[in-house]
Amino acid sequence: MLSRRCFLAATACFVTGQSRAEDAFRAFVEALRPDAAARGVSAATFDAAFRGITGPDPGILARTRRQSEFVRPVWDYLVGAVSAGRIARGRARAAAHASTLKGIEDSYGVAGPVVTALWGVESDFGASAGSVPTIRALATLAEARHRGNLFRDELLAALTILQRGDITPERMSGSWAGAMGQVQFLPSTYLAHAVDFDGDDRRDIWNSEADSLASIAAYLKDLGWNPALSWGYEVLLPKEFDLSRYTGDLGSFAERGVRRTDGKALPEAGRASLFLPGGLGAPVFLITGNFEVIRGYNTSDSYALAVGHLADRLAGGPPLAAPWPAAGTRLDGPGLKALQAGLAAAGFYDGPTDGRAGPKLREAVRRYQISAGLPADGYATPVLLSRLTGKAAPRR
Secondary structure, eight states, X not given: OOOHHHHHHHHHHHHHHHHXXXXXXXXXXXXXXXXXXXXXXXXXXXXXXXXXXXXXXXXXXXXXXXXXXXXXXXXXXHHHHTOHHHHHHHHHHHHHTHHHHHHXXXXXXXXXXXXXXXXXXXXXXXXXXXXXXXXXHHHHHHHTTTTTTHHHHHXXXXXXXXXXXXXXXXXXXXXXXXXXXXXXXXXXXXXXXXXXXXXXXXXXXXXOHHHHHHHHHHHHXXXXXXXXXOSEEEEEOOTTOOTTOOEEEHHHHHHTTOEXXXXXXXXXXXXXXXXXXXXXXXXXXXXXXXXXXXXXXXXXXXXXXXXXXXXXXXXXXXXXXXXXXOTTSSOOHHHXXXXXXXXXXXXXXXXXXXXXXXXXXXXXHHHHHHHTTOOOOOOOOHHHHHHHHSSOOOOO
């Protein structure tokens, strides 16, 4: 049992450590004043923003290692992101905002189901916009230098928003990572892309559904959304299909025997590439540039696929036709890191060794598969890692 003396000593050490952390945090905040002032943030606005914030949030940094769209299999992520309940809620919300969504499509060229789907994935149609105070969240991440100076810059952007009067510090809230409101914009994204669609001279992504929906569409338009194309299509590949030719015009894929699973014809125009997030035997997609636009909102493949598929379901489209693979056929984070390192050593990969699947890793896997005479599906598996490195996938 811990003696009273040991208990008191441990308590004193904890209090001292906490005090030092708070002192360092306050010093960091004070050092922001000149840069904030250079952006036009007054002393009154600065003081109001940090009133009552005495130290970092101890629970936030742990959250940086648990982003589900990057660590869960895509099929597990889709279960929650495109659930029957979310589809039903989305259709109801779209019907309630039909005239607003029509006006938004006319203004920005982004169809209502796409806007509604992104709203649903980001905040469950405004129901889960997050209640973490934005200033404290950003200050915690910035003072810890998480991702370099990114969050310091976002904190200064948040102070700029407060100076402009679009929201008060008490009502400026969102996720643990500083993404705000119903659309989960970081402050810099808000400043560059948020719009006032309800006509009250404020860009309110916290309380105005019209502003939130229009801001989503405006951001997608600014990222390069093409109104003439879908995000992608689930397709069936003919037998003996040459996977090494995985990019081309949609019409050329149709000429090679690729068919949509819903029975509709592929468009003749528009560039696309094959995406096999579960390998051969799982759902296969032809994705367009609009898929990459969605990834501009969030860089996860799982996220972009969820938004695209939810948009299709909201528009009355069917569920995915092909089944997902069995458990144990994909690499987890440590396995992906090992594969990235192995591919880099072999000259196929020049991206970060971060344990995340994405376009760069997918392209590297395909290049290796082509060189080895394997089907070039771009899917990272334990078997592929073993073939490349001669080692089994690492265990957690």
